Amino acid sequence: SPGAEMNDVTLKLDKIAKAYNVGKPNEVKVLHDVSLQVGQGEVVALVAPSGAGKSTLLHIAGLLDTPDTGTVSIGGEDFTNLGDRKRTAARRNDVGFIYQFHHLLPEFSALENIVLPQLANGIAQSDAEAHGMDLLARVGVADRASHRPAALSGGEQQRVAFCRAQANRPKLLLADEPTGNLDPATSDRVFGALMDLVRASGLSALIATHNLELAARMDRAVRLDQGRLSEGMTE
Ligand code: ADP
Ligand code: ADP
Numbered sequence: 001s002p003g004a005e006m007n008d009v010t011l012k013l014d015k016i017a018k019a020y021n022v023g024k025p026n027e028v029k030v031l032h033d034v035s036l037q038v039g040q041g042e043v044v045a046l047v048a049p050s051g052a053g054k055s056t057l058l059h060i061a062g063l064l065d066t067p068d069t070g071t072v073s074i075g076g077e078d079f080t081n082l083g084d085r086k087r088t089a090a091r092r093n094d095v096g097f098i099y100q101f102h103h104l105l106p107e108f109s110a111l112e113n114i115v116l117p118q119l120a121n122g123i124a125q126s127d128a129e130a131h132g133m134d135l136l137a138r139v140g141v142a143d144r145a146s147h148r149p150a151a152l153s154g155g156e157q158q159r160v161a162f163c164r165a166q167a168n169r170p171k172l173l174l175a176d177e178p179t180g181n182l183d184p185a186t187s188d189r190v191f192g193a194l195m196d197l198v199r200a201s202g203l204s205a206l207i208a209t210h211n212l213e214l215a216a217r218m219d220r221a222v223r224l225d226q227g228r229l230s231e232g233m234t235e
Contacts, residue, residue: 009076010172010204011038011061016070018056030056032227034070038172038204043195045215046208047233048224054208055176057224061206062174063091075171092121096165096203098175098194102157104149110136110160111145117167128167135163138200139193154182155190162194166201173198173205179214191217 018031030053038044048054059065060072063079071080074094079087104113111132118128136142139159141152149157158179165173178194179187191214198205207218212233215221221233 008040009037010040012073014071016067018067030227034229038206041202043205043218045218045221047215047221052224053227058174062095063087094171096170096173098165098178100177100180102161106149109146114163114167121168138197155186158190159193162197173203175207
C-alpha cells in the first residue's frame with residue numbers, strides 16, 4: 001500500500017534549496033531542488049567533488065541546518081519546521097554522525113565514549129555498557145574497550161566512532177568520508193567493518209565518499225554536482 005511505502009523511507013529530502021548570504025553581493029546558491037530518498041536499511045553513497053554542497057546537504061539531512069525551501073523527513077516525520085530544541089532532541093535520537101576524523105573524547109576510554117551518549121539519553125549504566133561492548137565486539141575492537149583514543153590506531157579509532165554513532169540506535173546514519181584519513185588498505189578493511197555494523201543493525205545510511213570503489217560497495221550511489229543531485233556515481 002502507499003502508506004507502507006512511506007514508512008519504508010528513512011530519509012526523505014524533497015525539493016531542497018539552500019543559499020548563503022541571501023540578497024548580498026556574495027550570495028551563493030549551494031543546493032538547487034535536491035530530492036533524495038534513503039529507504040529503510042538502504043545504504044546510499046553520496047559522491048561529490050569538493051565544493052559541490054556535500055557538507056550543506058549532510059547538515060540539512062542531519063537536522064543541523066535548515067533548508068530555505070523544501071522538506072526534510074526522517075522516519076516518516078517532517079522535521080522541516082521544528083524549533084531548535086525539538087530539532088536537537090530529534091537529532092540526538094534519530095541521527096548518528098561519523099566524520100573523517102573520529103572526534104572521540106580524549107580523556108575517556110573507547111567504551112566510555114559509547115556509554116556517555118546513552119547515559120545522556122537516560123539509559124542505565126549497565127545496559128549502556130552491555131550495548132557498548134556488543135557494538136565494539138561487532139567491529140572487532142572489544143579488546144580495546146578500556147583504552148583511550150590516543151592509545152588506538154587510526155582504524156581502531158574510527159571503529160569506535162562508528163559504535164558511538166550507533167550508540168543510541170538512530171534511524172539514520174550520516175557519514176562524511178568515514179575512512180578518508182586512513183591509508184587505502186586500512187580504509188578498505190575499516191569500511192568493511194562499518195558496512196557489517198550497518199547491515200547487522202538494519203540501519204539506513206547516507207555515506208559521502210570520494211572513493212568510487214567504496215561507493216560501488218553500497219546499495220546505490222547519487223552524485224552531487226554544483227548543487228544538483230543525480231542517480232549514479234559518474235556524470
Ligand atoms: P562541500 O562539502 O561539497 O565542499 P559545502 O556544502 O561545504 O561543500 O559548500 C558548498 C559551497 O557553499 C561552497 O562554495 C562554500 O564556499 C559555500 N559555503 C558553505 N558554507 C557557507 C557559509 N556558511 N557561508 C557562505 N558560503 C558557504
Ligand atoms: P550533544 O550536545 O549531545 O553533543 P548535539 O545536539 O550538540 O549533541 O549534537 C548531536 C550530534 O550532532 C552529535 O553527533 C554532534 O557531533 C553533531 N553536531 C553538533 N553540531 C555539529 C556541527 N556544527 N557540525 C557537525 N556536527 C555537529
